Amino acid sequence: MTAALTLESVSKRYGGFDAVRDLSFEVPKGSICGFLGPNGAGKTSTLRMILGLQPATSGRIDILGAPDGRLVRDRIGFLPEERGLYKKMTPVEAIAFFGALKGLPSHEGKKRARQLLEQQGLGAAQKKKMKELSKGMAQKVQLIAAVVHRPEFVILDEPFSGLDPMNQQGLEEMIRGLAADGATVLFSTHVMQHAERLCDKVVLLAKGRKAFEGTVEEAKATSPRVLDLEGAI
Numbered sequence: 069m070t071a072a073l074t075l076e077s078v079s080k081r082y083g084g085f086d087a088v089r090d091l092s093f094e095v096p097k098g099s100i101c102g103f104l105g106p107n108g109a110g111k112t113s114t115l116r117m118i119l120g121l122q123p124a125t126s127g128r129i130d131i132l133g134a135p136d137g138r139l140v141r142d143r144i145g146f147l148p149e150e151r152g153l154y155k156k157m158t159p160v161e162a163i164a165f166f167g168a169l170k171g172l173p174s175h176e177g178k179k180r181a182r183q184l185l186e187q188q189g190l191g192a193a194q195k196k197k198m199k200e201l202s203k204g205m206a207q208k209v210q211l212i213a214a215v216v217h218r219p220e221f222v223i224l225d226e227p228f229s230g231l232d233p234m235n236q237q238g239l240e241e242m243i244r245g246l247a248a249d250g251a252t253v254l255f256s257t258h259v260m261q262h263a264e265r266l267c268d269k270v271v272l273l274a275k276g277r278k279a280f281e282g283t284v285e286e287a288k289a290t291s292p293r294v295l296d297l298e299g300a301i
């Protein structure tokens with residue numbers, strides 16, 4: 069098993085507060101990994117360190133053979149927790165814009181945007197502006213924007229939050245499709261059911277520390293408490 073991502077004893081301290089403590093885990097290449105924990109557990113802080121958006125206070129991170137996300141930026145796709153930017157653009161423009169940031173020529177970005185929107189049943193959305201789309205549609209467009217450059221590693225921060233069950237299912241299918249095409253996926257969530265349906269592996273964080281790493285089945289066998297995320301606070 070080759071690891072696409074390895075964290076070794078990673079910690080993050082804000083002032084006197086330890087947000088992430090001595091965190092180690094691996095994400096195997098080509099897998100879908102769920103990063104679980106209640107609000108405030110340290111998930112976003114960890115994802116930002118993996119992406120190279122903020123430095124770790126201590127420890128080592130290796131993503132796609134590089135010390136942090138900054139050095140392999142064009143090979144990574146990222147869906148941040150804060151969404152809803154570029155409201156005045158059309159979906160094709162927004163997707164091509166993100167592609168361009170990752171080095172994809174504009175005409176190619178637009179072509180791929182149209183293909184991907186059609187594939188996801190969003191053909192009709194092409195004529196609208198981002199601000200006119202439903203939340204579910206906008207979320208799918210933003211995931212397409214995050215992966216239009218065909219990244220090897222896709223990081224999604226709370227991708228299911230605020231979506232109704234139907235749109236959650238659509239997003240799950242998109243994530244499965246990414247892995248089927250060979251990408252490695254790491255997504256954060258505080259809802260165990262999303263991980264159960266999708267993940268080859270889960271890592272559970274509680275108060276900045278790793279509470280569990282393994283398959284969903286192992287997690288269930290180990291202790292039902294492991295799956296009780298609110299109880300893990």
Ligand code: ATP
Pocket residue numbers: 082085087105106107108109110111112113114
């Ligand atoms: P959520 O889903 O609510 O975003 P999370 O698991 O992603 O939760 P983080 O956002 O990583 O958690 O935050 C972990 C802890 O670190 C929280 O207590 C938060 O208040 C604190 N924290 C995060 N960023 C900073 C910062 N820049 N300065 C100080 N404290 C911070």
